[in-house]
Amino acid sequence: MDKKKIIILGAVLSLIGLWFAFDLGQFFTLEYAKAQQQALQETINTSPMFSSIVFFAIYVIVTALSLPGAAIMTLLGAALFGFWWSLVLISFASTIGATLAFLFSRFILRDWVQGKFGHRLAPINAGIERDGPFYLFTLRLIPVFPFFLVNLLMGLTPISTKMFYLVSQVGMLAGTMVYINAGTQLGQIDTLSGIVSAPVLISLALLGIFPLIAKAVMGVIQKRRVYAQWEKPTQFDQNMVVIGAGAGGLVSSYIAAAVKAKVTLIERHKMGGDCLNTGCVPSKAIIRAAHTMAEISRANEFGISTGETKVDFKQVMSRIHNVIAKIEPHDSVERYSKLGVNCISGEATILSPWEVEVNGQRMTTRNIVIATGARPLVPGIPGLEAVNYLTSDTIWQLEEQPKRMLVLGGGPIGCELAQSFCRLGTEVTLVEMADQVLIREDSDASELVKNQLVKDGVSLMTSHRASRFESATDESGNTVQRVFLETSQGTEISVEFDVVMLALGRVANVQGFGLEELGITTTERGTVEVNEYLQTKYPNIYAVGDVAGPFQLTHAAAHQAWYAAVNGLFGSIKKFKADYSVLPAATYTSPEVARVGINEKEAQQQGIEFDVTSYGIDDLDRAITDGEDHGFIKVITPKGKDKILGVTIVGYNAGELLAEFTLAMRHGLGLNKILGTVHPYPTMSEATKYTAGVWKQANAPQGLLALAEKYHTWMREGKKKQNSKNALPESDAKAPVESALKEK
Incomplete structure (x- = not known):
């Protein structure tokens, strides 16, 4: 950061520090204004122009420094200066202050932010260059974000200073009028009965419903803008x-x-x-x-x-x-x-x-x-057009079984078809650029699928990329098709095939x-x-x-x-936002991989504090009897809570087992509810209950269990002591017996 930026930044931070150090915010409250109303009003009456200039300057400074108090100053200004004159002062002061904050953000931060995050901000920059004034006008009219935040963030974008000022001046005008109107009414409150007067209630109501009105107006404006070049029919077929x-x-x-x-x-x-x-x-x-x-x-x-x-x-x-x-x-x-x-x-x-x-x-x-x-997706790999390639659209037209198949792509489609053709007798080579198949899944889920693919006979080549294809004729006149693969280390190998299946996405x-x-x-x-x-x-x-x-x-x-x-x-009556929070998915390999919600990898990326509960399906009686005792269920929950954030299941019929967890997530049921549900024995569905049981064991209430242990100890040992107290001494117990024997 150059010297000028350091000086300006230091000055601004010093002013903000002084504001809080001397608690200047106490002078920008309605209570203070009411206490000083008469004195302030006399000063304004004596020197109206000087008072206006001082108020204007303070408002610009407060807005430019993004200090709390601009809204209160708007109400105060209305109460002290009246509607029209305060509207002039506040409208221009707020816009000038906002523009100064905008310029400060642009001068200090824009180059650094764009240099560091420019590739991520490119779509936003393009949108601002295309529709920036409209976006800004919407934000000014509908205060979704605080105005000071809009000022600072817009400074990081390509919008021009002139455009920012003009749009802000116009966009904030309607909201400023509503606040000033409320301020003029609040300024007239002298007694408690004045609070419930009609003008005050109407002003407060306008203050509350203004964002809704503004949003509706913006909706109409945007719709007209979008449809401007089209003529809407008067009736429809x-x-x-x-x-x-x-x-x-x-x-x-x-x-x-x-x-x-x-x-x-x-x-x-x-x-x-x-x-x-x-x-x-x-x-x-x-x-x-x-x-x-x-x-x-x-x-x-x-x-x-x-x-x-x-x-x-x-x-x-x-x-x-x-x-x-x-x-x-x-x-x-x-x-x-x-x-x-x-x-x-x-x-x-x-x-x-x-x-x-x-x-x-x-x-x-x-x-x-x-x-x-x-x-x-058909990629532009050199030589691809010269070889016999298939996609998920055309593979179903095969009449003869390929002897050797190359599959590009280790996603769900690639893994499913590679395994299927291999089990039917085709020699299959599966190539994946990433270091694991099913890249979106956790590594432990991917590992089980990989092991089964290899066990079935698939030649699996992860961390490889197809660089080019070649079709040539050998000495016998036969056509030889091959692919050249680059490894992550930069070496190159070739693989021959009869057909190549493209499974690289859609x-x-x-x-x-x-x-x-x-x-x-x-x-x-x-x-x-x-x-x-x-x-x-x-x-x-x-x-x-x-x-x-x-x-x-x-x-x-x-x-x-x-x-x-x-x-x-x-939609004119009621619209619904699409909800993807509980959307299950399954990959139908053997073993199947089924998932709903987030997995462990995504929870880590999102910085969520979470627990992982795992249950091995190799422990399930029905899985053992069916010879399908492999795989696991893994549940992601918040720390110490039974709310289900996500589930991954790997195993036989995993897609079917997922349904119970999906239902639970959709209706807000936790693992405790699953644990309390009776499942028939022996079934694969018992795995869901046992998974909930593993969670319960890990989250057992230790304090209550300690009390329960003491209770059971007392029930055993306490009663034993009591019985021993009630029993006769050994000498007294023997006396009647000895006496009877003597008599006999």
Whole structure:
């Protein structure tokens, strides 16, 4: 920090220190003003201009130094100077003081903050350069943050000083008028009865409801600003048009039809979207086949002898397509038409915020839901186009089983398919750039999955990156395909394969249907930018599912669809913020990995004080009888409390076991409630109760237990002593017996 900055910073800190050291804040209270009202009023009457200048200067200093007291000074000024003159003084003094604080922050801190955090602040800087005046005006009109904080933070942004001053002068005017009006009324209170007078009550009411009024006004202004270039129809053909018939689109249109809204669903390809046709359904069908093969290989473990087993790959793929066909009616045009949805097959184009075109037909609609999904990411790795590559969309068209498969990506899709094809007899190499598979999971969960992948025969290569592909012809005229992998140490190796499966993530489908023309923005991840109500730039256009993120899960899309449909159809009455606090997810490897809430890794990143409770499923009776005694349940709770913050389960049917914890979290039930619930024996679900039991043991009330121990000791030893006191001495007890013997 240069010398000038040090001097200015020192001067400002000294002034702030003097304020608190001499307790100057005591002079900026209503009580002091009332006590000195007559004297102050006489001074003002005697020297109005001098008094105004002094008040103005003090107000500028208090605001510029971000000292507490500006609100009180506003009320005081109104009480002493009257409405109009105090409005002039305070309006300009507050803006000048705010601008000085803005300049101080800019001069002292902006270069350092932008230099250190510039890459993270880039989106904010871009937003300020584009819409900075509007953002500032909103903050001035609706005091969500204290004004002094707005002054200092805006100094760190690219907004110009001139623009900051002008917007602040106009933006703070309405709020200043409300405060001054309240001050003029408070200044007239001389007795307790004056507190309940109508003018004072009205002024206080205005003070309370002003933020709400300002927020409503800003909403109207923003809406007009967004829709300025579009002409809104006077009437509409539809209440809602949904683009995309995957999970999000199907649920949105179903809800709309259920509440008797007129809704049209447009799908350009297949009803059911990725989940039915290329995702959840076919992948779970092949996992089932692979699981059957793995069970057969374990037959001897259960005392069963089998002959030679053989995989009929064509039959495996045929069953997958039969499963899809069997589920198709659930998502079919026929079913949704019966439910009241107008289903159209074709390419949709959004022409305006209220107009959609499909197959040359234009229709007007009050709301639009974008549910266009995502597609597999195909990276720009050199040579990729020259080799035989597949994605999660195209792998289901295989007719011959690959002998050697390369899988790029160790996320859920990569791990599930790598394990499945390996169990069916394909030589599989799985490559992952990170140092573990399932990078979002805790290392202990990832380790169990890794060990099973290796045990099944997958060649696992973590900390490797595909740098290039090559397709060549060997001496025999056969085509040889290989990938060159770079290790974390910089060395390079090559791996040959017959097909490569790309499992490197998915890209949102945001192009080709009018978003660019409407100026609807996307995030850094390439998804449609939505707010907490799932609204895009245009409040009547919503986005759900993979195209909106942040989760690429079928049930997350359906969850979002409820909010989009309800907010779109009833938002003028009541809107709901999308709630992702309890959203479960499962990876269907063997063992399965299921999670809800935060895991240990995320709790550490968030700086949460937490406890970890673990239960090993190898201790569970039912797991032992089924030969599935592996894995664990791990629960994250706050220190000393039974509230469930997150659960990770690794093991057989982990996704099914997760449901009880998800229910408990959703309805605020802790581990004590789970412990008090009867579970049938012997079942896998008992694992949840035993996990709660482990927590209870670790959090047992030691003080009460000590008292209980003393009570039980007293019950044993105290009564024994009492009985011994009541017993006769040994000599007295023998006397009657001896006397009787003598008589005999």
